[in-house]
């Protein structure tokens with residue numbers, strides 16, 4: 352049996368603390384002008400002491416449940432994407448979120464696809480709904496990137512921010528909701544964006560902690576070149592699979608990494624900037640959280656309405672990438 356799946360509710364949470372580019376001028380050798388010109392970022396949110404990825408995820412999920420008009424009792428699975436989980440490796444952050452939401456005895460697990468994680472998560476959840484195994488699934492993207500960036504590396508620390516977004520994916524008639532998805536990865540680029548130490552290959556030791564190897568390392572230029580190509584390519588592949596041309600799209604919701612990457616992707620697809628949702632200026636790159644946060648704000652500001660054709664597209668460490676094409680249903684703000 353094949354069912355369709357559509358987003359029935361959306362939610363988000365970002366930390367209250369705003370860190371501006373000016374604030375960062377006191378942390379590393381940078382300027383507001385450099386950051387704005389090269390990235391489009393003006394400010395980002397940073398978690399408070401003691402606040403974790405899971406804490407943000409719980410609030411985003413509660414918001415999404417409210418927006419869908421349901422309770423946690425209606426949810427049959429939690430799929431959480433993060434690269435900054437509450438603990439290192441185990442257990443899954445999704446299990447903390449499950450307990451905090453008051454659920455038990457449903458599968459709750461993390462997936463690791465970095466900034467493409469929400470697109471991957473939607474696809475995984477879609478398969479469970481399509482086969483009839485589940486009726487409603489929480490798909491979450493949540494990150495505390497500020498915990499893993501190297502605050503002495505000006506080339507990377509200015510780019511990222513913290514936050515969480517969540518969607519209730521729900522069974523619907525085929526042909527509505529998600530029309531197509533493409534996900535892919537290429538491990539040949541794994542070293543371009545990674546946290547080298549802290550895993551089983553290079554466990555944390557007193558020596559490692561004295562180096563920067565437990566923090567995020569990135570070859571910014573290489574990731575940039577990959578991103579500008581793959582964003583357009585992934586979105587076009589998903590559109591082709593749905594038999595839809597870019598001119599029919601009402602809204603493009605790209606991963607919010609860098610305004611120049613977003614503009615270049617839109618340009619390659621021939622999509623005018625008015626049809627592109629952008630909030631990288633206020634949140635920076637929140638990795639797996641960026642697309643669900645953008646979708647939530649798009650609905651809440653009236654940019655995304657019932658019947659619209661929306662494309663989400665992401666890329667990230669792995670290297671990973673993916674895109675969804677959706678016919679938007681009614682979602683309560």
Ligand SMILES: CC(C)(COP(=O)(O)OP(=O)(O)OC[C@H]1O[C@@H](n2cnc3c(N)ncnc32)[C@H](O)[C@@H]1OP(=O)(O)O)[C@@H](O)C(=O)NCCC(=O)NCCS
Nearest residue numbers: 381382385389466505506509571572574575608609666667
């Ligand atoms: C990181 C990024 C913004 C750098 O922009 P860029 O235009 O490529 O800048 P460059 O790397 O050429 O650096 C230019 C100069 O600025 C300097 N610079 C780097 N970060 C800086 C900062 N925060 N402030 C001031 N100067 C900085 C560099 O040291 C370099 O100086 P040099 O020419 O004296 O060596 C860009 O490469 C990028 O966005 N990459 C993709 C990153 C990304 O999206 N990662 C997440 C993937 S999900």
